[in-house]
Amino acid sequence: MPSVIDRIKRFARSPQGRKARARAERLARDPRTQAKVRGLLSRGRGGGRRRY
Template sequence: MASVIDRIKRFMSSPQGRQARARAERLARDPRTQAKVRGLLARLRGGRRH
């Protein structure tokens, strides 16, 4: 049985994996997504309260 890492590598080299990576990169550059992530991290770290 293939290890999890091998399966991930195989997926990332497939057309679907390349599309998923491109979408993730596009979302990572989006300022709105960055703000959401910063807010989530602040809550997890016990930052600002709502």
């Protein structure tokens, strides 16, 4: 049985994997997506309201 890493490598080389990578790269360049990620990171780092 192939390991998880082998399966990921095989997917990345497939046409579907290349298409997924292209979409991810396009989304990473989008300013709206970057703003969403920054917001999520700030919330994860304690930027939100604290509940005690």
